[in-house]
Amino acid sequence: MSESTSPTAAGIPLQRLLLQTADAVQAVRQGRSLTDVLARCPRELRPGTQALSFLVLRQLGAAQALRRQLAPKAPPPKVENLLLCALALLWPADDPPYAAHTVVDQAVRAVRQRAAPSAGFVNAVLRRFLREREALVQGLQRDPVAHHNHPQWWIDRVRQDWPLHWQGILAANNSRPPMTLRANARQGSAAAYQARLGEQGMASRLLGERLPQALLLDRPQPVSALPGFEQGAVSVQDAAAQIAAPLTVAALQARAATGQDLTLPALPPGARVLDACSAPGGKTAHLLELQSLDLLALDADPERLARVEDNLRRLQLQAQTRAVDARQTAQWWDGCPFDAILLDAPCSASGIVRRHPDVRWLRRPEDIPQLARIQAELLDALWPLLKPGGRLVYATCSLFRAEGQDQVDAFLQRQPDAEAVECAGLTGHLLPVPDNGSQDAAGQAVPLDGFFYALLLKSPASTR
Numbered sequence: 492m493s494e495s496t497s498p499t500a501a502g503i504p505l506q507r508l509l510l511q512t513a514d515a516v517q518a519v520r521q522g523r524s525l526t527d528v529l530a531r532c533p534r535e536l537r538p539g540t541q542a543l544s545f546l547v548l549r550q551l552g553a554a555q556a557l558r559r560q561l562a563p564k565a566p567p568p569k570v571e572n573l574l575l576c577a578l579a580l581l582w583p584a585d586d587p588p589y590a591a592h593t594v595v596d597q598a599v600r601a602v603r604q605r606a607a608p609s610a611g612f613v614n615a616v617l618r619r620f621l622r623e624r625e626a627l628v629q630g631l632q633r634d635p636v637a638h639h640n641h642p643q644w645w646i647d648r649v650r651q652d653w654p655l656h657w658q659g660i661l662a663a664n665n666s667r668p669p670m671t672l673r674a675n676a677r678q679g680s681a682a683a684y685q686a687r688l689g690e691q692g693m694a695s696r697l698l699g700e701r702l703p704q705a706l707l708l709d710r711p712q713p714v715s716a717l718p719g720f721e722q723g724a725v726s727v728q729d730a731a732a733q734i735a736a737p738l739t740v741a742a743l744q745a746r747a748a749t750g751q752d753l754t755l756p757a758l759p760p761g762a763r764v765l766d767a768c769s770a771p772g773g774k775t776a777h778l779l780e781l782q783s784l785d786l787l788a789l790d791a792d793p794e795r796l797a798r799v800e801d802n803l804r805r806l807q808l809q810a811q812t813r814a815v816d817a818r819q820t821a822q823w824w825d826g827c828p829f830d831a832i833l834l835d836a837p838c839s840a841s842g843i844v845r846r847h848p849d850v851r852w853l854r855r856p857e858d859i860p861q862l863a864r865i866q867a868e869l870l871d872a873l874w875p876l877l878k879p880g881g882r883l884v885y886a887t888c889s890l891f892r893a894e895g896q897d898q899v900d901a902f903l904q905r906q907p908d909a910e911a912v913e914c915a916g917l918t919g920h921l922l923p924v925p926d927n928g929s930q931d932a933a934g935q936a937v938p939l940d941g942f943f944y945a946l947l948l949k950s951p952a953s954t955r
C-alpha cells in the first residue's frame with residue numbers, strides 16, 4: 492500500500508472522509524484488513540480515506556485510551572469510531588494534520604449524518620479533550636498501549652526480542668515510510684533512471700552498491716507520475732525487499748559458520764529457480780530483471796497470483812505460474828530439482844507496520860506460533876527439491892525472532908545437509924530503525940522495512 496500525501500487533496504469535505512474512515516477503522520477493529528476495506532471504498536474517496544485511516548490507526552491506542560477516560564461508557568460503534576477518528580486527529584499537538592476547530596466541526600457534522608442525537612455528546616467530548624489536553628496526554632504517558640500505539644502483547648514481544656531497540660522500532664512503526672523504487676536492470680541503471688526522474692523535477696538518492704537498483708524518492712509520488720512506469724522502467728519496492736533477488740541469484744561474498752570466506756558464483760542463464768510464495772510478484776520480477784531464468788512462481792492464493800502475472804506483463808518478463816500450496820509438492824513438482832529457491836514465507840508482517848498500520852491491531856498473539864509452524868512446514872517441504880550445492884533464501888517481512896533467526900536455527904537442527912552462510916548487511920534481522928547498520932556510499936543511513944533473510948546452502952555431497 493503506497494501512502495497518498497494529502498487527505499483532502501481532491502477537495503472532498505473532511506466530514507465525508509471521516510465517515511468513510513470511521514467505517515474503515517470499525518472494520519479493522521472487527522478483524523478485516525484495511526487493504527480489503529479500501530478496495531471496496533468508492534474510487535474518488537479512496538486516497539483521502541487511506542490517508543486518514545493511516546493517521547488514525549497510528550494513533551489508535553491513544554485514541555482508545557482517551558475515549559475510555561472521557562466517556563467511560565462506550566457509545567454505539569458508529570459513534571465511537573467517529574469519536575476515535577476525531578481524537579486521533581486531534582492528538583498530535585505539535586504537527587496536527589488539521590486545525591482543531593476544523594476537526595471538531597467536521598466530526599460533529601459527520602455524527603449528525605449517522606446518529607444525530609449523539610452530536611452534542613461528541614461535541615462535548617472533543618471540546619473537553621481540547622480544554623484538558625495537557626493533563627490527559629500527561630496521564631496517558633504511563634499507559635504503554637496509548638504511548639506506543641501498539642497492543643500490549645506486541646510491545647512485550649518486540650521488547651523481549653530487541654531489548655536495545657524496542658522503543659526505536661515502535662516509534663519507527665508509527666512514522667511515514669519512504670517511497671523506494673527499483674530501476675529495471677534490463678532497461679538501465681539506477682543512475683540513468685535517477686537522471687530521468689531529475690528531468691521531471693523529482694529528486695532522489697541512490698542507495699549504494701549493496702542495493703544497486705534502488706532509489707529513494709525525496710517525496711512520494713503517484714506511480715503514474717514516474718517516467719516509464721507503464722513501460723516497465725521501474726517498480727515500487729522497499730530497499731529491504733530488494734535484497735531477496737540478488738541473494739538468490741547474484742554472485743556473492745559470504746562467510747561460512749566456520750568463519751571461512753566463500754565466493755558464490757551468479758546463477759547461469761536458464762537456471763531453474765522456484766519462487767515458492769510469489770504474490771504479488773515484486774521479488775519474482777526482480778529475479779527475472781537480474782537474470783534470464785527458468786522460473787516457476789507459486790502462490791496459494793489464485794487472486795494474488797493474478798497480480799504476479801500483471802506485474803510480469805508490465806515489466807515484459809516471463810515465468811511459469813501456478814496457484815498451489817507449495818507444501819503439497821506431490822501436486823505440482825515435476826521431480827526436476829531447482830538450482831535455487833526463494834521462500835518469502837507468509838508471516839506476521841511485523842516488519843512493515845509503517846506501510847500497513849492496521850497489521851498490529853489485526854494480529855493476535857496466537858497467530859505467531861501458527862505462522863511459525865507454516866514457515867517450518869514450507870522449509871521442510873521445499874528443501875528436498877533443491878539440488879546438492881544449491882541455495883535457498885528464506886525471507887520474512889517480520890522482526891519477530893520466532894519467524895526469523897529462531898526458525899532458521901531450528902531448521903538447521905533438523906537438516907544436517909543445510910548450512911547457513913552470512914552476507915554482510917544482507918542476511919540476518921534487518922531493523923526499521925535509523926541505526927540499523929545499513930549505509931549508502933556516502934555513509935548516510937538507508938531506511939529499511941523490517942526483514943529477515945537467511946541464505947541456506949545445501950551440501951554438494953547431499954544425497955537427499
Ligand SMILES: C[S@@+](CC[C@H](N)C(=O)[O-])C[C@H]1O[C@@H](n2cnc3c(N)ncnc32)[C@H](O)[C@@H]1O
Nearest residue numbers: 768769770771772773774790791792816817835
Ligand atoms: C510475503 S507474501 C509474498 C510476497 C512476494 N514474494 C513479493 O515479493 O511480492 C507471502 C505469500 O505467500 C502466500 N502463501 C501463503 N501460504 C502459502 C503456501 N502454503 N504455499 C504457497 N504460497 C503461500 C500468500 O498468499 C502470500 O501471497
